[in-house]
Amino acid sequence: MHGLGISRRIQQITGGTFVVKPGSLFPALHRMEEEGWITAFWGESENNRRAKYYRMSKAGQKQLEAETKRWSRISLAIGQALEAS
Amino acid sequence: MPLLVKARSFLRNLFFTRRVDADLDQEVHAHLELLIEEKVRGGIGMAEARRAARIELGGVEQVKEQVRDSRTGAFLESLVQDLRFAWRSLRRTSGLTAFVVITLALGIGMTSATFSMVDALIFRPYPVPHPSNVVSLAGTTHDSAIEDFSYREYMDIRDNTKSYDGVIAYADMQAVGYSAETGVTPRVKGGMMVSGNFFQVLGVEPRLGRGFRADEDQVPGRNAVVVLGPDFWRHEFAADPAVVGRTIRLNGTPFTVIGVAPDSFPGLLVFGHPDLYVPLAMAHVFSTNIDKNFFEDRDDRELNVKARLKPDASLQDARNELALLAKGFERDYPKVTRSRGAAVYTQFQTRTAEDQNWKFGVVFAILGLAVLLVACTNVAGLLLSRARERAREIAVRLALGAGRLRLIRLLLTESLILAILGGVAGIAIGYGVIEWFHSKDTIIFATELPVAVPFQMDTRVLLLCVGLAVLSAFLCGLAPALQSTRVDLVNALKSADVDVPGRKRLWGRNMLVVAQVATSLMLLTASFLMARAFQHDLLVGTGFTKDHLLMTSFDPRLIQYNATQTQQFYRLLAERMRETPGVQSVALTQNIPMGTDEFDGVTFVPDGFTMPPDRANFTSTMDTIDEGYFQTMGVPILRGRAFLATDTADAPRVAIVNAHFAKHYWPGGDAVGKRIRLDNSAGAPVEIVGIAETIKYQTMSDPMDFVYMPLAQHPVARMVLMLRSSGDPLQLVQPVKDAVRSLDPNLPLLHTQAYEEFYLNQAVRGPQIAIDLVGTMGLVGLLLAVAGLYGLVAYNVSRRTREIGIRIALGALRADVLRLVMGKGFVLVGIGTGLGLVMGFALERLMNSMLFNSGGVDVVAYLIVVPSLFVVAMLAAYVPARRACRIAPTQALRYE
Numbered sequence: 001m002h003g004l005g006i007s008r009r010i011q012q013i014t015g016g017t018f019v020v021k022p023g024s025l026f027p028a029l030h031r032m033e034e035e036g037w038i039t040a041f042w043g044e045s046e047n048n049r050r051a052k053y054y055r056m057s058k059a060g061q062k063q064l065e066a067e068t069k070r071w072s073r074i075s076l077a078i079g080q081a082l083e084a085s
Numbered sequence: 086m087p088l089l090v091k092a093r094s095f096l097r098n099l100f101f102t103r104r105v106d107a108d109l110d111q112e113v114h115a116h117l118e119l120l121i122e123e124k125v126r127g128g129i130g131m132a133e134a135r136r137a138a139r140i141e142l143g144g145v146e147q148v149k150e151q152v153r154d155s156r157t158g159a160f161l162e163s164l165v166q167d168l169r170f171a172w173r174s175l176r177r178t179s180g181l182t183a184f185v186v187i188t189l190a191l192g193i194g195m196t197s198a199t200f201s202m203v204d205a206l207i208f209r210p211y212p213v214p215h216p217s218n219v220v221s222l223a224g225t226t227h228d229s230a231i232e233d234f235s236y237r238e239y240m241d242i243r244d245n246t247k248s249y250d251g252v253i254a255y256a257d258m259q260a261v262g263y264s265a266e267t268g269v270t271p272r273v274k275g276g277m278m279v280s281g282n283f284f285q286v287l288g289v290e291p292r293l294g295r296g297f298r299a300d301e302d303q304v305p306g307r308n309a310v311v312v313l314g315p316d317f318w319r320h321e322f323a324a325d326p327a328v329v330g331r332t333i334r335l336n337g338t339p340f341t342v343i344g345v346a347p348d349s350f351p352g353l354l355v356f357g358h359p360d361l362y363v364p365l366a367m368a369h370v371f372s373t374n375i376d377k378n379f380f381e382d383r384d385d386r387e388l389n390v391k392a393r394l395k396p397d398a399s400l401q402d403a404r405n406e407l408a409l410l411a412k413g414f415e416r417d418y419p420k421v422t423r424s425r426g427a428a429v430y431t432q433f434q435t436r437t438a439e440d441q442n443w444k445f446g447v448v449f450a451i452l453g454l455a456v457l458l459v460a461c462t463n464v465a466g467l468l469l470s471r472a473r474e475r476a477r478e479i480a481v482r483l484a485l486g487a488g489r490l491r492l493i494r495l496l497l498t499e500s501l502i503l504a505i506l507g508g509v510a511g512i513a514i515g516y517g518v519i520e521w522f523h524s525k526d527t528i529i530f531a532t533e534l535p536v537a538v539p540f541q542m543d544t545r546v547l548l549l550c551v552g553l554a555v556l557s558a559f560l561c562g563l564a565p566a567l568q569s570t571r572v573d574l575v576n577a578l579k580s581a582d583v584d585v586p587g588r589k590r591l592w593g594r595n596m597l598v599v600a601q602v603a604t605s606l607m608l609l610t611a612s613f614l615m616a617r618a619f620q621h622d623l624l625v626g627t628g629f630t631k632d633h634l635l636m637t638s639f640d641p642r643l644i645q646y647n648a649t650q651t652q653q654f655y656r657l658l659a660e661r662m663r664e665t666p667g668v669q670s671v672a673l674t675q676n677i678p679m680g681t682d683e684f685d686g687v688t689f690v691p692d693g694f695t696m697p698p699d700r701a702n703f704t705s706t707m708d709t710i711d712e713g714y715f716q717t718m719g720v721p722i723l724r725g726r727a728f729l730a731t732d733t734a735d736a737p738r739v740a741i742v743n744a745h746f747a748k749h750y751w752p753g754g755d756a757v758g759k760r761i762r763l764d765n766s767a768g769a770p771v772e773i774v775g776i777a778e779t780i781k782y783q784t785m786s787d788p789m790d791f792v793y794m795p796l797a798q799h800p801v802a803r804m805v806l807m808l809r810s811s812g813d814p815l816q817l818v819q820p821v822k823d824a825v826r827s828l829d830p831n832l833p834l835l836h837t838q839a840y841e842e843f844y845l846n847q848a849v850r851g852p853q854i855a856i857d858l859v860g861t862m863g864l865v866g867l868l869l870a871v872a873g874l875y876g877l878v879a880y881n882v883s884r885r886t887r888e889i890g891i892r893i894a895l896g897a898l899r900a901d902v903l904r905l906v907m908g909k910g911f912v913l914v915g916i917g918t919g920l921g922l923v924m925g926f927a928l929e930r931l932m933n934s935m936l937f938n939s940g941g942v943d944v945v946a947y948l949i950v951v952p953s954l955f956v957v958a959m960l961a962a963y964v965p966a967r968r969a970c971r972i973a974p975t976q977a978l979r980y981e
Binding site for chain 2: 002004021022026027028030031034035036045047050051052
């Protein structure tokens with residue numbers, strides 16, 4: 001998926017709650033690439049335009065799982081904390 | 086694995102910057118295209134879509150910059166960029182850069198050189214492991230906070246204290262006659278008697294052989310062993326490792342070499358590096374005090390005592406413990422220990438109590454810092470005007486999306502490069518100053534003992550230089566950096582002359598000039614005060630004759646003369662010399678006036694003097710002389726008589742005091758015929774038979790009490806022969822040598838010199854070095870301040886070129902322009918002078934209290950310094966101001 005695609009997809013899934021601007025998107029993508037969580041390659045878009053595509057790597061998959069677990073723990077905790085009060 | 090990926094990206098970012106950047110550029114542009122396409126598909130026109138896409142993206146360059154900042158190694162990369170950029174822009178203005186570097190170098194050089202003195206005199210730790218828990222134990226009396234202990238007292242302290250991991254003792258370094266084998270004329274070396282545990286307690290491991298064993302210091306005279314100093318070993322034995330086990334002769338006694346001290350341990354003294362260490366138990370070979378028994382007499386106080394504090398012991402406990410012990414001494418031995426206390430000092434306290442040289446170091450360091458301050462303000466001023474010229478460039482950078490912090494960092498990098506260059510050059514200058522000091526070694530220390538100027542560029546001083554450089558970078562660079570990045574963008578881009586003449590902005594520069602003028606006035610005042618105080622001393626004079634005198638010192642102990650033989654030798658020598666043609670008169674003295682060795686002290690009670698309740702006796706400095714002394718040295722006897730040949734050992738004891746002494750103890754009456762008792766009120770009576778004129782004895786400072794004793798009644802081993810010649814005193818050297826050879830061919834002539842030459846080195850050229858140094862600092866400060874003022878006025882002129890042009894076009898006269906431009910300089914110099922006067926007074930007070938022990942204000946110094954500084958400063962303002970008058974209106978209005 002290319003950068004714009006990712007940004008639009010996030011917007012779509014979250015129902016427009018998260019709009020990732022290019023100023024945040026590109027630094028994030030490049031950082032993740034440098035960490036080895038995603039790999040980048042040049043490809044053609046559906047309209048035959050050159051675009052840079054990103055794909056998740058194995059390390060990225062692992063990192064995602066770990067982060068997901070962490071997140072669910074945190075959100076669960078916060079949810080409990082909010083309910084308790 | 087992920088680490089590897091990261092490292093690869095890091096390297097890629099660092100070395101293939103261009104490719105990574107091109108890729109990023111393509112990516113962001115592709116993104117823009119995709120966005121436009123999306124908008125077009127959404128049904129808006131191409132032009133509108135382009136606009137919307139650009140707004141959403143928020144600027145291609147800004148996005149790229151954000152990505153760059155988030156990359157691995159971004160910091161390093163931008164640092165390298167900054168460095169490269171700063172270097173380029175500094176090279177573009179190489180003249181300014183050179184000036185700034187030289188300015189900073191002078192400041193840092195002066196500071197580091199003076200700090201190296203303060204460091205050597207006060208702060209440098211003892212060259213032993215864990216130096217901070219080595220403390221000094223000292224006796225205290227009414228007159229002195231730091232007194233030596235006797236051998237017995239040392240033993241008691243060693244055995245009865247619990248705060249220490251070991252207590253050591255050592256005597257002052259003294260002249261020792263050394264010869265490698267019998268039959269060779271001994272040469273003088275510096276020897277130090279130390280306790281048996283000296284090396285072990287200090288934690289010093291000999292580089293060869295071993296240190297002393299405890300049992301080698303137990304029985305007086307049994308173990309003649311010696312540890313060599315590292316330099317001595319190298320010079321005398323060519324660093325021969327087989328030296329251990331050899332026998333050498335010290336003062337004629339054979340000693341076995343058991344070890345060599347390591348290079349890391351040149352000794353505990355600030356100035357001296359002992360050649361030889363011998364155990365205290367061998368004291369009879371070295372002891373200076375003939376009438377006392379070193380091992381038994383509790384008042385034969387010759388030992389410095391130091392101890393290593395236990396890690397868990399507190400200094401306060403140690404102090405209490407020792408004070409209690411000292412009370413015990415006073416109780417058990419009241420005769421020899423009245424009103425003596427004891428104290429424990431840290432290294433810092435010891436160094437500042439021991440001698441007064443450190444005060445000069447501190448004053449120098451303050452002046453050095455002042456030079457650095459002037460240099461920094463100067464550089465800050467220069468960078469400020471440079472920042473103004475670059476305001477446009479900086480505005481463009483800010484508009485193009487450079488962050489303010491990033492720009493400040495860039496500008497600070499520039500000043501850091503300047504400071505590092507200045508620091509390196511400053512180290513070179515500091516090194517030069519210290520080398521210059523070393524070249525004056527022989528002038529500062531005219532003695533035959535091994536001494537060395539301890540000032541050196543060691544790691545500590547180098548670290549200070551680096552710290553100073555970085556600090557000055559921030560001092561000089563921060564204000565200009567903050568100011569120039571705070572520009573109003575719109576104005577800056579629009580107008581050609583960015584610098585709106587706001588009051589606030591110039592305020593900073595005005596402050597700098599005021600500070601410079603004030604500081605350099607202070608520096609100049611200091612150097613003038615020193616020079617004048619010194620001149621004053623020279624004018625007052627010393628009170629004795631210095632020309633046509635030859636001095637030669639002897640120490641018959643070096644060849645094992647006993648007391649009788651020694652006195653016999655001196656009597657015969659004086660007789661022979663009196664008969665020598667060309668000799669007008671002959672004298673023997675224990676110490677020469679203004680010499681390097683300290684005079685002995687005499688403890689006494691004046692007869693008929695009501696003693697204060699809290700003290701049992703007084704002390705005074707003294708000298709032992711023969712009957713030819715006053716005539717030879719040209720010191721007048723005011724009342725009574727000089728010593729005579731009839732004042733023999735069997736005759737009643739006599740003494741001569743100086744006028745100061747007589748007035749001190751018999752203010753109303755005549756001191757001649759009065760008596761003093763030695764040591765205490767029950768001591769041997771000595772009759773005062775004459776009063777001599779008060780002269781300068783040790784330093785040029787205030788007059789002091791002084792007592793002379795005749796050699797025949799107060800035998801001393803080490804004496805100086807003084808010969809008054811009718812011609813060149815050096816022509817008498819050969820006759821002296823001949824006379825000595827006829828008496829004993831083995832006895833060496835020690836320090837042989839024309840007295841006048843010695844005196845000039847000691848009393849005139851030595852202080853001159855200090856004055857030169859301070860004078861140089863004053864001049865450097867003045868030059869820098871002049872340059873700063875010139876820069877400010879020139880800057881103002883260039884900033885106001887157009888305004889001045891208009892004024893001239895409208896009919897302003899040259900005088901008006903001159904007034905306009907100079908007026909401000911005048912006010913600034915005025916304020917600076919006022920402030921400088923206040924600082925100068927403060928410094929004068931400090932110098933008076935620290936160095937000269939005198940009060941009062943040296944009006945003449947101010948009368949010279951203030952107007953000349955004012956004139957020079959106004960000249961610095963006048964030169965650019967005159968240029969302003971010559972501005973041709975047509976040219977000025979065309980300007981830019």
